[in-house]
Amino acid sequence: MNSQDLNTMTYTVAFYNLENLFDIYNDATKHDNDFLPGSDKRWTKKRYDRKLFKLGQVISKIGFIDTQKPPTIIGLAEVENKNVLQDLIESKDLEPFDYGIVHYNSQDERGIDVALIYDKTDFTVENSKTFSVYLEDEIGDQDYTRDILLVSGILHSEKVHCIVNHWPSRREGELESMPKRMKASEKVIEIINQLKSEDPNAKILVMGDFNDNPSNESIKLLSNKGELYNPMETMLSYSRGSSNHNFKWNLFDQILFSTNFFETQNNKLKFDSADIFDEKFLTQYKGKYKGQPFRTYVGKKYKGGYSDHFPVYVQLNTTEA
Numbered sequence: 001m002n003s004q005d006l007n008t009m010t011y012t013v014a015f016y017n018l019e020n021l022f023d024i025y026n027d028a029t030k031h032d033n034d035f036l037p038g039s040d041k042r043w044t045k046k047r048y049d050r051k052l053f054k055l056g057q058v059i060s061k062i063g064f065i066d067t068q069k070p071p072t073i074i075g076l077a078e079v080e081n082k083n084v085l086q087d088l089i090e091s092k093d094l095e096p097f098d099y100g101i102v103h104y105n106s107q108d109e110r111g112i113d114v115a116l117i118y119d120k121t122d123f124t125v126e127n128s129k130t131f132s133v134y135l136e137d138e139i140g141d142q143d144y145t146r147d148i149l150l151v152s153g154i155l156h157s158e159k160v161h162c163i164v165n166h167w168p169s170r171r172e173g174e175l176e177s178m179p180k181r182m183k184a185s186e187k188v189i190e191i192i193n194q195l196k197s198e199d200p201n202a203k204i205l206v207m208g209d210f211n212d213n214p215s216n217e218s219i220k221l222l223s224n225k226g227e228l229y230n231p232m233e234t235m236l237s238y239s240r241g242s243s244n245h246n247f248k249w250n251l252f253d254q255i256l257f258s259t260n261f262f263e264t265q266n267n268k269l270k271f272d273s274a275d276i277f278d279e280k281f282l283t284q285y286k287g288k289y290k291g292q293p294f295r296t297y298v299g300k301k302y303k304g305g306y307s308d309h310f311p312v313y314v315q316l317n318t319t320e321a
Contacts, residue, residue, distance in 0.1 A: 009156060010272065010317040011122060012063030012071035015207040015255055017166070017243075018055055019296050019307035020112070021088070022080040024048050030111025032080060040300045047304070051296055052084075054306045056091030062277045062313050070097055071313060072122040072155065075164035075207040077146070078112045081105065085115055097121075104130045106147035114149050114164045114208070123160075125153040131191060133184045135168065145180070150191055156318050158203060158269050161195055163188055165208025167218070178218070181211060185218040192226045192258075203269065204228070207255040209309065214251060228256040231274035231314060242276055242310045244292040251276070253312045261316065269316045277311040 022035035024045055035043040060070045070093075079085055082103045089099040102125060103115040118125065130147035137143040149164040165188065168180035188206060195202040206228060212218045214233040223230045232254040235241075241249030253276075261271040284294050284305075294305030 008317050008319045010063075010067045010315050011073075011155060011269070012067055012313050012315050013073045013075075013162070013205060013207070013255065014059070014062045014071040014277070014311050014313035015075040015077075015164070015209075015253055016055075016059065016062075016311035017077040017209040017253060017307060017309035018079060019309065020078050020080075021051065021055070021076075021084045022048075022111075023084050023087070027081070027111070030080060031109065032111055035080075041297060041302065047296075047302065050304065051306075052087050052091045053093075055088060056093040056095075058277070058282065058306055058311065059088075060093035060097075061279070062311055063315055066315060070094065070119070072119045073162060073205075074117050074311075075149075075162060076115045076117065077164075077166040077209045079103070079115050080111060080113070082115075085117060089117055100125065102128045102149065102151050104128075104147065104149065106130065106132070107144040108146045109144050112146065112166070114146055114166050116149060116151050116162060116164055118151075118153075123153050123155045125151060126159075127152050131187055133168075133180075133187050135180050135183060143180075145184070148184070148187060148191065155316075156269055157267070159199075160269070161202055161204045163191060163204065163206045163208075165206070165210060167208065167210045167212065169211050177211075178216075181216075181218040182221065184210075185222045188222055189225045192228075201260060202258065203260055204258040205255060205314075206257070207312075209253050211252050214254060219254070219256075223256055226256075227259060229259050229262070229271075230254060230256045231271070232256075232276075232312065235274075235276060240276065240278070242278075242312055243308060244289075251312075253309055255312055255314045257314065267318055267320045269318050272315040272317045274314040275312070277313055282306055282310060 242253035
């Protein structure tokens with residue numbers, strides 16, 4: 001059989017931190033006061049709609065050159081509730097596609113959650129659940145952070161498990177906050193072990209904003225103990241990353257996967273490529289922040305951009321006769 005007889009399908013799996021996708025309504029259970037029309041940030045319907053349009057535009061283009069369609073699976077961070085996800089999938093560039101939503105409210109102090117949207121024509125969700133990471137503050141009170149989301153389903157006739165993360169931030173300092181991210185890492189390893197106890201050949205994708213770089217201890221622990229491959233390990237450089245802090249690039253946004261995505265049997269999903277989606281239109285085009293992510297806000301100052309993170313993605317393909 002020659003290679004012309006083989007039919008290759010490619011699927012894009014992406015992760016995107018949306019930078020505070022809040023609606024404009026007050027929710028007493030969330031810390032959303034910054035994102036209300038009367039707040040210092042003056043978060044209005046016009047600004048909200050503009051952000052939805054822009055985010056939809058970005059998502060629709062991730063991996064498009066190779067697949068001629070938007071990503072099949074997108075893990076998301078920093079969403080306020082299910083309504084904003086509904087508005088997102090109904091935005092101009094995503095509306096033509098049949099996206100579904102997996103979202104649970106978490107007890108995060110900032111009122112932001114992780115979620116997953118997926119193209120229902122390619123991915124069938126079988127089940128989903130969340131896991132909380134138990135943390136304590138200095139005085140022993142519980143410190144609430146984002147839950148970890150597990151979504152399992154069928155992608156191209158194979159069962160795939162997606163674990164979506166947004167680990168504790170570095171706000172109180174990288175070293176001070178590191179134990180919290182180690183806790184989150186250990187929780188993900190626990191989830192992976194659980195999946196493998198049910199199916200030793202489970203195909204697993206772990207994605208998120210880890211608030212740590214590929215070389216940090218929490219990610220090393222995750223890839224070693226979770227037996228995952230991290231294709232993003234070589235992508236961080238002095239001129240490239242997924243977010244920028246004090247003019248230094250970080251690659252906090254990563255997608256890791258179980259090594260059985262390297263197996264090459266026909267009709268099985270295998271890893272093809274990984275990248276940061278840092279197209280020029282997503283960057284600041286002038287000034288001292290030129291080349292950095294074009295954000296919605298810098299502090300309280302409205303910039304009207306997309307997000308303070310670039311999305312990251314992997315492509316999986318399958319060849320069938």
